[in-house]
Amino acid sequence: MANLTADSVVASAAIKSPADKFFNFFRYNMNEIINIFPEAFNGVELLEGEEGTVGCVKRWSYILGGIPMTATEKIEAIDEGAKSLTIAVVEGDLLLLYKSFQGILTVSEGLAEWTLVFEKATPDTPPPEDYVPLANTLCTLVDAFLLLN
Template sequence: MENLTADSVVASAPIKSPADKFFNFFRYNMNDIVKIFPAGFTGVELLEGEEGTVGSVKRWKYILGGIPLTATVKIVAIDEGARSITFAVLEGDLLLLYKSFQTTLTVSEGLAEWTFVFEKATLLTPPPELYIPLAITLSTLVDAFLLLN
């Protein structure tokens, strides 16, 4: 019997835009990612709930390592004081490799930090290393967008 526990990896990106503005973008304007980063994100659809609220569910279409993927993602927690949002993957390609997968974005002045918490489906499942450059590139592009807008 395999005893697999949750693991985590962290991606950090420096940001120049105000922390509140960056946090609020990911809370209320995430759909704009498709326009800002079309090479990484090709579609988004709100399936349930209201934009920027706990319980809202979206289906994302994205590209990782040249492969088109989908993920249905629910906002499970928002902490305005800590400027953090936690997303849980409900269904999609990620759950072929992981029993569970959550991402928490925490924003402070000068830094966006993405923490990926996952439980491997098997001992041979690799950690989600490809998501680190994706998160850093996304943060960098959103930061540049926010500085211009």
């Protein structure tokens, strides 16, 4: 069997809202995504921990390519100085295709970037490129929301 290593894809979006405000939205108010982007995100449930802290676990219901999916995610790391948030998928549909899947949000003035780090379950597993436009749209909609609120 081939030795499969982690790979990554990056989604980035220009933002106009302050970097601190954008980062803190994803850290403390990410549940609002279901109101901001209901076409893609239709449910979220806090399973354990406290919002915005390492160890917080949530289950998301979302739609990708017309297919309903779920993902249980855990906040693994928060770096306030770098405005970085690391979230690992610990359960759900993504783990049918990937041995591991992690999203790392890094925010700077004018830019939000999601790095999706994954390890394929098989050599034939495609990279999760469908998540790039989803992440870009999410960042654009959150930015617009933050500029109005």
